[in-house]
Amino acid sequence: MGWSYSAFFHHLRPLSPTSIVEAIAEFYKNLSRIVPLNWKGTISGTVKWSGPVPRRLAVSINKDPQICDPKSKKTADLERLILGPEGGVANTIVYLNNISAGKPLLLPEQRRHLDQKQCHYIPHILLVPQNAALSMQSSDATLHTVHMDGAATFNLPFPFVNRVTTRTMSTPGLVHLRCNGGHVWMNAEMMVVPHPYYAVTDESGRFELTAVPPGTYQIVAWHEGWVLTGKEKAYDVLTERTVQRPIFNEPKSWEKPVTVNASQPSVVNFLISTK
Numbered sequence: 001m002g003w004s005y006s007a008f009f010h011h012l013r014p015l016s017p018t019s020i021v022e023a024i025a026e027f028y029k030n031l032s033r034i035v036p037l038n039w040k041g042t043i044s045g046t047v048k049w050s051g052p053v054p055r056r057l058a059v060s061i062n063k064d065p066q067i068c069d070p071k072s073k074k075t076a077d078l079e080r081l082i083l084g085p086e087g088g089v090a091n092t093i094v095y096l097n098n099i100s101a102g103k104p105l106l107l108p109e110q111r112r113h114l115d116q117k118q119c120h121y122i123p124h125i126l127l128v129p130q131n132a133a134l135s136m137q138s139s140d141a142t143l144h145t146v147h148m149d150g151a152a153t154f155n156l157p158f159p160f161v162n163r164v165t166t167r168t169m170s171t172p173g174l175v176h177l178r179c180n181g182g183h184v185w186m187n188a189e190m191m192v193v194p195h196p197y198y199a200v201t202d203e204s205g206r207f208e209l210t211a212v213p214p215g216t217y218q219i220v221a222w223h224e225g226w227v228l229t230g231k232e233k234a235y236d237v238l239t240e241r242t243v244q245r246p247i248f249n250e251p252k253s254w255e256k257p258v259t260v261n262a263s264q265p266s267v268v269n270f271l272i273s274t275k
């Protein structure tokens with residue numbers, strides 16, 4: 001069922017005889033909005049980088065090298081800005097800003113399953129429907145502790161390999177994930193979203209939004225901060241020592257209008273840079 005049902009039933013609450021008639025009229029008026037019709041509207045495009053390419057951020061792997069650094073690279077990439085060969089920007093969240101009806105709130109499963117593997121979060125960008133569960137596990141035989149803050153606050157230790165922990169994400173918004181097990185380079189960002197018109201760009205910067213009802217919308221490209229702005233003190237729950245964890249600049253977003261109709265797909269390309 002469509003996710004505007006609750007908005008519709010809200011209209012039904014005052015039940016005087018005239019309002020029943022009005023509610024029935026309203027029902028038929030809204031029928032096209034609340035029944036998940038086979039909407040043909042799609043928006044696709046790319047997010048590409050322009051200008052000088054910033055240096056990739058890395059920090060030295062100073063804990064559990066046998067697990068966190070099996071290839072002896074000595075440093076861990078912080079994965080805050082990932083550019084493909086043709087300047088495509090991966091890990092950008094592209095979404096519609098002002099949409100109030102449409103398909104059911106379903107999104108690809110893989111972005112609500114977090115693995116902690118060789119002391120990295122996989123995937124780096126999580127996208128979870130509001131009131132859906134995030135499932136988390138660790139593939140590493142060391143103690144990771146997922147520390148979340150933002151629209152959700154949890155502190156979840158993972159002392160056992162492959163044991164799944166789930167938490168329901170009830171509030172839409174951004175959640176930062178960091179490891180309180182002393183692996184200061186581990187970082188991921190999660191967006192908890194109230195509607196289904198969100199996508200994450202792939203390695204070539206591509207995205208696609210499908211089954212969009214006809215209309216004009218604001219489309220937004222959102223990217224986490226990729227500049228190191230300092231360090232913060234964090235606690236290593238295992239060694240009980242204070243460690244220094246990198247902090248980043250604020251996320252940035254870019255916005256454009258887009259018109260969607262059923263007869264032809266809409267294309268939106270973003271060119272982003274340090275601004």
Ligand SMILES: [Cu+2]
Pocket residue numbers: 119143144145179180181182183186
């Ligand atoms: Cu960890």
